[in-house]
Amino acid sequence: MTVNELVEKCGFKAVSMPRPEREIDGCYIGDLLSWVMGRAQEDSVWITIMSNINIIAVATLTDVSCIILAEGVTVDSEIIKVALEKGVNILLSDKRTYETAVAVHELI
Amino acid sequence: MSESLTFHYDVDGEDFTSAGQASVQVKKNLRRLGIAPEIIRQVSIAMYEGEINMVIHAGGGKADVIVSEDKIEIILADHGPGIADIELAMQEGYSTAPDSVRSLGFGAGMGLPNMKRYMDEMTIDSTVGVGTTIKMTVYLNR
Ligand SMILES: Nc1ncnc2c1ncn2[C@@H]1O[C@H](COP(=O)(O)OP(=O)(O)OP(=O)(O)O)[C@@H](O)[C@H]1O
Ligand SMILES: [Mg+2]
Numbered sequence: 001m002t003v004n005e006l007v008e009k010c011g012f013k014a015v016s017m018p019r020p021e022r023e024i025d026g027c028y029i030g031d032l033l034s035w036v037m038g039r040a041q042e043d044s045v046w047i048t049i050m051s052n053i054n055i056i057a058v059a060t061l062t063d064v065s066c067i068i069l070a071e072g073v074t075v076d077s078e079i080i081k082v083a084l085e086k087g088v089n090i091l092l093s094d095k096r097t098y099e100t101a102v103a104v105h106e107l108i
Numbered sequence: 109m110s111e112s113l114t115f116h117y118d119v120d121g122e123d124f125t126s127a128g129q130a131s132v133q134v135k136k137n138l139r140r141l142g143i144a145p146e147i148i149r150q151v152s153i154a155m156y157e158g159e160i161n162m163v164i165h166a167g168g169g170k171a172d173v174i175v176s177e178d179k180i181e182i183i184l185a186d187h188g189p190g191i192a193d194i195e196l197a198m199q200e201g202y203s204t205a206p207d208s209v210r211s212l213g214f215g216a217g218m219g220l221p222n223m224k225r226y227m228d229e230m231t232i233d234s235t236v237g238v239g240t241t242i243k244m245t246v247y248l249n250r
Binding site: 031032033034035037038042050052053054055057058060061062063086 | 124125127128129131132135145149152153156157212213214215216217218219221222225
């Protein structure tokens, strides 16, 4: 499953998708950044409600395949600009965190 | 690579929006040097935690990453308030981070434990009122 396929099948909105062909393997959920740094695996989907600029560095350093902002959380256009530059995929989900994770789980 | 290579970074204590950039740059540089991906990940995450700590807790500082044939060393030095009880600071969940940064997702008290876990060696040298120097090493070709 690639990030692009995940978007098509789950109806998430891609606000930054510089690397649509990235493979997805696993999922990590969390909003505390150093937990994510310690636990998220490479190629995972990272589901969070944190939408500040620091999530870009966290996603880059942990090598997650994409960030999904759940619960209808949105993200500033400046952050999207940085994400595009740094090659970080960001998707938006209107679903709750749990439902978002379940939708991801059904596909991977 | 017979000689060592040093990357130096000044970590700005004011600018929260660019925090983490030194670590992202280190990751790029290590990739260029052909270091194994798992090592790059460990080094850059440990560096990030240290970099963010200097921004949040110490008003900035300096970072040096020294790459040699058999190891990578990270030296983080600041002139912040210092750490009074290092053992306590190393405990998972211990944090003095202010609410302003907690709302951004920092302050779980997991940064120093992550650094220790991802690197082979770590020493903290700190004096209250003077500053903190953290040295971390990961060995290559193990
Ligand atoms: N460079 C530093 N200067 C002064 N105090 C520090 C420094 N680094 C860490 N500390 C102290 O050690 C505590 C624990 O650090 P640690 O990185 O584990 O957690 P945190 O930064 O509070 O939260 P997190 O890293 O999970 O976002 C800090 O809250 C702070 O009191
Ligand atoms: Mg920290």
